Amino acid sequence: MDLNIAVLFIALLACAGGIVSALLGWLDSGEPFVPRKFMASVVRALIAGVVFAVGYTLVDGISNLDLFTAFLGGAGIDVLGNRISGSIIART
Secondary structure (H helix, E strand, O other): OOHHHHHHHHHHHHHHHHHHHHHHHHHHHOOOOOHHHHHHHHHHHHHHHHHHHHHHOOOOOOOHHHHHHHHHHHHHHHHHHHHHHHHHHHHO
């Protein structure tokens, strides 16, 4: 697989991980859907995609484990960002 295509897959999977994490969090909350909150998660997912894409431009090849790790990393960045923003809001 061409490295540019592989890096695109990494970015998309990291972004997808963040979005899936946001959707699962919303389903677990039982609250009505709030587009503003979801858009914040989409922005964090896009940031995760960029971070992983930049990181993987420096490697020679990408395996299936790398793709899985990018997905989980995107989900983790969304969860971490959500916790940080929740902590900041709670202190104000």
